[in-house]
Amino acid sequence: MTKFRSIFWHRRDLRIEDNIGLSEASKTSENLIGVYVLDPNLLNLSRTTSEAKNWFLGESLLELQKNWERRGSRLLILNGDPIKLISKLADLVKAECIYWNENIEPYEINRDKKIKEQLSKDKRKIFTFLDQLIVNPSNIKTNNNDPYKVYGPFYHKWINIINRTKILTNNLIEISRMPEKIRGFNERELLSIKNSDLNYCISKESKPIYDLLISNRFKNTNLCPCKPGESESINQLNFFINSGSINSYSQARDIPSLESTSTLSAALSLGTISCRAVWNGAQISKKMANNEYQINSIDTWIKELAWREFYQNALINFPELEKGPYRxxxxxxxxxxxxxxxxxxxxxxxxxxxxxxxxxxxxxxxxxxxxxxxxxxxxxxxxxxxxxxxxxxxxxxxxxxxxxxxxxxxxxxxxxxxxxxxxxxxxxxxxxxxxxxxxxxxxxxxxxxxxxxxxxxxxxxxxxxxxxxxxxxxxxxxxxxxxxxxxxxxxxx
Missing domain, CATH: 1.10.579.10 (DNA Cyclobutane Dipyrimidine Photolyase, subunit A, domain 3)
Structure with a gap:
């Protein structure tokens, strides 16, 4: 099989493990580097993000860079318009293929469409994957082939699809694995960037991240229950399970004075953990449950995953929700x-x-x-x-x-x-x-x-x-x- 020089573009998937697009890129690429673009449209503190989220993003990117380096390649950080930068980077490093996982927000869909058009003009291959949802939205339709508008029926269809088609015999979703080593581009191959305005991301790879963190005014990181980075997200999931919190979730989840929820919402939003890993954690917990109460609590937590996918499906099918009321x-x-x-x-x-x-x-x-x-x-x-x-x-x-x-x-x-x-x-x-x-x-x-x-x-x-x-x-x-x-x-x- 022919293998290519490739770029993997990280977006809402700031992790190495169980990253569908990255796993596929590693299988089909002779040389592979990663890139993340600090998109000003998504870092707008007056509308689209917060100081706290930018802190979580910056710290997660620092860890992701180290994880790429441990595998023998690197993650470049660019700052600016992805429509211009992705194409320019691909041209400079002579990448033949660009991989990424799809996003569902209207701005991102329109942006990606323009990037695909530019890359296609440049005769580059584009491979995109569905990674941030357990079930493909195109598969969750009513008998009339309409999108669901009520959570209850949506949940029943969602869980039935998982049980029927997505789950292996041990009730766990198959996880995408990454090789221990990734062959990146050597320094000579990256020299072309030195004479471009993208030079700083080779010579000072973390500078855009540090700039983001230094300018950030969110300082109460010790009070935030959401911990950035892939390793911390896994630790949070394991603690939620091993502490028994998942087994009492149905009753304790509504008591704000208790630390009884997983606090994985930021991790799922920016993809430092996958929705499949979270599902699998719940299934493992069910196997260890001692009674029906514990099983019901775990199922209640799984329903929160379904709520997340219900709202994402709603935005995909009704993008006008971004602008105003459904009714x-x-x-x-x-x-x-x-x-x-x-x-x-x-x-x-x-x-x-x-x-x-x-x-x-x-x-x-x-x-x-x-x-x-x-x-x-x-x-x-x-x-x-x-x-x-x-x-x-x-x-x-x-x-x-x-x-x-x-x-x-x-x-x-x-x-x-x-x-x-x-x-x-x-x-x-x-x-x-x-x-x-x-x-x-x-x-x-x-x-x-x-x-x-x-x-x-x-x-x-x-x-x-x-x-x-x-x-x-x-x-x-x-x-x-x-x-x-x-x-x-x-x-x-």
């Missing part, structure tokens, strides 16, 4: 959009403890517990009457695990503007606090000025002036505001 009637909703209320919400100063604790967790750690994401989203939309897109954007600018499909899907679910069939779901923040933070541990952790307040007062929000010690009074009355929301909602029906 068009919400375009007519008369949002009040008070800037002063939004400021109180984003800074954790609404005077409602569970809301403020969650928003401060996000501010200081770059991450927020999923139960709390639902609570603060419902509050912004159905109490403060602020357009859910304000919250969606703020989350993308704040979260270490910001992901367009999951973030958009979660906000549209909370706002009742998405595909979910229950439009009038409203969370009472005080009831949510009493149910999921019954001892007030989560609130006290993130709002230290309230540590002295009794638990009943903390959860009900009935805090005296003397107890507040500078903590604000509630900016709204929950009952009154939700009544207004219902009236406004009836006006668009």
């Amino acid at each position: 068009e009637k919400w375009l007519k909703f008369p949002w009040q959009n008070k800037p002063e209320w939004f400021k109180s919400w984003e800074t954790g100063l609404t005077g409602i403890p569970i809301i403020d604790a969650a928003m401060r967790q996000l501010k200081y750690s770059g991450w927020m517990h999923n139960r709390c994401r639902m609570i603060v989203a419902s509050f912004l939309v159905k109490d403060l009457l602020i357009d859910w897109r304000w919250g969606e954007l703020f989350f993308m600018k704040s979260l270490v695990d910001g992901d367009l499909a999951s973030n958009n899907g979660g906000w549209q679910w909370s706002a009742s503007s998405g595909m979910d069939p229950k439009p009038m779901r409203i969370f009472n923040p005080y009831r949510q606090a009493s149910k999921f933070d019954e001892n007030g541990n989560y609130i006290r952790k993130w709002i230290p000025e309230l540590t002295h307040v009794s638990t009943p007062n903390l959860l009900s929000g009935e805090i005296t002036s003397a107890e507040r010690k500078g903590y604000p009074n509630p900016i709204i009355n929950h009952k009154n505001q939700t009544s207004i929301f219902k009236e406004l909602y009836s006006s668009i029906n």
Whole structure:
């Protein structure tokens, strides 16, 4: 079999192991180098990313570079427009083939289309693969060949496809393996770059990464539960399994004061771990489970993987979700959009403890517990009457695990503007606090000025002036505001 000089382009797959595109490239390439492009359109702190996510990205790239070097090749880091840089790099190193794993966001799809056109003009071979989903979206259709719009039926189809076609006899998905050694391009072959404006990525390979990290203002890395890099992602998965957290997930997952979730969301978003490795970890846990309760907990966690794929399928099939509500009637909703209320919400100063604790967790750690994401989203939309897109954007600018499909899907679910069939779901923040933070541990952790307040007062929000010690009074009355929301909602029906 003829083997080629090739480039593998890393995107949302910042790992060596179980990387479908990279594995295929290694099989068919005589010489192989990797490249990652710091795309300004995806590093825009005003819209598409956060300081926390850039920290996670930079640290993960440093480890990925070392992993390439250990195998005998190298990962180049470019900074700029991929449409120009990928083609230019291929020309300079005389690469015959370019490999990458497909992405699902509208910008990336349009960008990749242009890159394919340019590479095809240059007579280069292009090989792309589906890596970030367990099931190919083209296979998940209704009997009428339409995309699913409701999670329940989607999940049943998804799990049936896996059980029927994707799983081996031991219930594990086959993992793509990489050889221990990769033959890269020797220094002479890379000399052509020295006279180009891409020279710095050969002479100072990590400079663009260090520039990204040095300019980054996210400093509370010790508070962030998501740990960057392929090795740490594997460690987090193993800890989640070996500690037994996966066996009690169905009950403990909603308690924000507990470290009971996998916190692999950032790893899955940037691909420092594969969705198949996560699936396999769950299946291994099921084999070791002692009872039905543990098996049900593991299945509950697997359903979270399905939610991730449901939202990604939704964005693939309905790319207009990026721009606005799935239910068009919400375009007519008369949002009040008070800037002063939004400021109180984003800074954790609404005077409602569970809301403020969650928003401060996000501010200081770059991450927020999923139960709390639902609570603060419902509050912004159905109490403060602020357009859910304000919250969606703020989350993308704040979260270490910001992901367009999951973030958009979660906000549209909370706002009742998405595909979910229950439009009038409203969370009472005080009831949510009493149910999921019954001892007030989560609130006290993130709002230290309230540590002295009794638990009943903390959860009900009935805090005296003397107890507040500078903590604000509630900016709204929950009952009154939700009544207004219902009236406004009836006006668009």
